[in-house]
Amino acid sequence: MEEYGGGGGDLLSEAMGSAARVVVVEDCVEAPGAFVLHLLLKRALASGGAAAFLALAQPFSYYDRVLRKMGCNLSLHRRNERLHFFELLGFPGKASFYYRNCSLVVLIHEDIYADEENMGLLLHLRYIADLVIKAAPLSTGLAADVHGQLSVVNKGTFSEQRAKAQKVWNFHFKGKENGADFFYPGTRH
Amino acid sequence: MAEAVVRCLRDGRLDGEHAPALAVEGSLQCCPLAAGAMLHIAAALASQVAAGKAQARGLVVVAFDRSPQVYLEFMRRRGLDANALDRCVRILDCYSDPLGWKQKSQNQQHQGNSAKHFSTNKENITVYRSVKDVTKLMSSTTELGGGFEGEGKKYFSVAVDSISSMLRHASVPSISGLLSNLRSHEQVSSIFWMIHSDLHEPKVPRAFECLSTMVACVEPALVDPICGESPGNMSILELNYSKAKFIVRLKRRNGRVKHLYEDLYIEGNDIKFDSAPSVSIEVNQSLVPKVQFNLELSEKERSDRANVVLPFEHQGNGEPIRIYDGRRSLPEAQRDLSLTAPALVDEIKAPKSGTAKGEIHYFRDSDDEQPDSDEDPDDDLDI
Numbered sequence: 186m187e188e189y190g191g192g193g194g195d196l197l198s199e200a201m202g203s204a205a206r207v208v209v210v211e212d213c214v215e216a217p218g219a220f221v222l223h224l225l226l227k228r229a230l231a232s233g234g235a236a237a238f239l240a241l242a243q244p245f246s247y248y249d250r251v252l253r254k255m256g257c258n259l260s261l262h263r264r265n266e267r268l269h270f271f272e273l274l275g276f277p278g279k280a281s282f283y284y285r286n287c288s289l290v291v292l293i294h295e296d297i298y299a300d301e302e303n304m305g306l307l308l309h310l311r312y313i314a315d316l317v318i319k320a321a322p323l324s325t326g327l328a329a330d331v332h333g334q335l336s337v338v339n340k341g342t343f344s345e346q347r348a349k350a351q352k353v354w355n356f357h358f359k360g361k362e363n364g365a366d367f368f369y370p371g372t373r374h
Numbered sequence: 375m376a377e378a379v380v381r382c383l384r385d386g387r388l389d390g391e392h393a394p395a396l397a398v399e400g401s402l403q404c405c406p407l408a409a410g411a412m413l414h415i416a417a418a419l420a421s422q423v424a425a426g427k428a429q430a431r432g433l434v435v436v437a438f439d440r441s442p443q444v445y446l447e448f449m450r451r452r453g454l455d456a457n458a459l460d461r462c463v464r465i466l467d468c469y470s471d472p473l474g475w476k477q478k479s480q481n482q483q484h485q486g487n488s489a490k491h492f493s494t495n496k497e498n499i500t501v502y503r504s505v506k507d508v509t510k511l512m513s514s515t516t517e518l519g520g521g522f523e524g525e526g527k528k529y530f531s532v533a534v535d536s537i538s539s540m541l542r543h544a545s546v547p548s549i550s551g552l553l554s555n556l557r558s559h560e561q562v563s564s565i566f567w568m569i570h571s572d573l574h575e576p577k578v579p580r581a582f583e584c585l586s587t588m589v590a591c592v593e594p595a596l597v598d599p600i601c602g603e604s605p606g607n608m609s610i611l612e613l614n615y616s617k618a619k620f621i622v623r624l625k626r627r628n629g630r631v632k633h634l635y636e637d638l639y640i641e642g643n644d645i646k647f648d649s650a651p652s653v654s655i656e657v658n659q660s661l662v663p664k665v666q667f668n669l670e671l672s673e674k675e676r677s678d679r680a681n682v683v684l685p686f687e688h689q690g691n692g693e694p695i696r697i698y699d700g701r702r703s704l705p706e707a708q709r710d711l712s713l714t715a716p717a718l719v720d721e722i723k724a725p726k727s728g729t730a731k732g733e734i735h736y737f738r739d740s741d742d743e744q745p746d747s748d749e750d751p752d753d754d755l756d757i
Contacts, residue, residue, distance in 0.1 A: 308572060311402060312570060312573060336608065338611065352615045353608050354608075
């Protein structure tokens, strides 16, 4: 997971740190979090790693288009067998996964799973996660410059080197064609 | 540092009894601290075992939630050297390959290579690949436990981390059966387990509490008024990931329940406990039910109660016995001689007159013991 940090010196990389085995990304309709998944995939492939992607929400062509705008050629990686892509569109459920090497990243739509019956899946995922990234709308509503807020909870196991590091992060994001910007509230001109 | 709990686990069982059992309950809001509490108790118990101060010769950790290396590294940081770990700690690794998938895929890749043996275990770690088979888990645990060297009876302690992970693969009855069997196993000195309360229906952690003699709850330091991890409560979340409350209920052999409370916090890579000042008062207050009546006594009420003259009570101060007939307060009754019953009084003053009349000698018992007294005779035994 070191590659996530190396991809950019931004707030998200800093908050995520390294060595997280399981990352859970939660989002909702008001603040879609798929862009985080795309970003992590791009960073993992860009640094020479490999990835397996289980797509339950969209076909390959969609991700190819999105990642291409971000400067990452999924078709090429797939041909070179650095990306293993599994299309599981018929799968009942709303979650996407990607698994590389020794990390598992899961995107789950919180508003679908937050009811009584399905809360179990959400809680289990939060428990096993080392890192929980949650995309949420701003409490003040829609804005042009800020698309939402991201909270990163880095639980830190007892073998983590960054034991003294901050565990909980919260910052704003703005989505762009080729990625996203992350900044602390109020630091955007 | 959770000493009472570690002491109970260290001292183990008495003849004819089942092993003491500790249930550690955590929740999502403070899960790193609950994990830390388990690591701490395991390390503390292992240290006692290594020093020869425990009934058990060794500790078997049934690890579901964490890699075995996490336990070993934590114990090393707590001062247990390689020799002590080899002697006293065995880990049944249910984390690396719980369902045997890795082994299957490795076997497929190396189909021609039958010489490869994939269940090699390093040091004191034994990989376990059939977590759905609880019976086999029991026998693997007892097999590991019986392998410790040492003199005297072959006792060992067991740690299960965690029951919540086991419940993904097996049912509540089968796991509670496993725990009961371990508790009653003649070689098991003590047992402790972790369960994450909010992952299950309330009756599940309660079922496991029934099997325990001690319950330690790791609760968030600050309760989030708005349920959940909404971004607005970052500071509360950050606090709850670094500090928590450690609330212990210990069932003593005489049936009384002792309550203990400590603060628990993360310091660097370690976990520490902070004994709060004696909270028996707090506990007493919390035991009084919150109703609209006043169930406590004020000072005046207490002294009035002490002054009540009970019928048939021998006041023992040489004066004639006054029998309170309940119609007037005592001082008035003394002045009005027609109210005292001389015949009865005379009889009491001359008990051995030979007349066969009934007598009542009443000796008041000691003052009522406060229901929530924290006087505990067993406290004298604690060293």
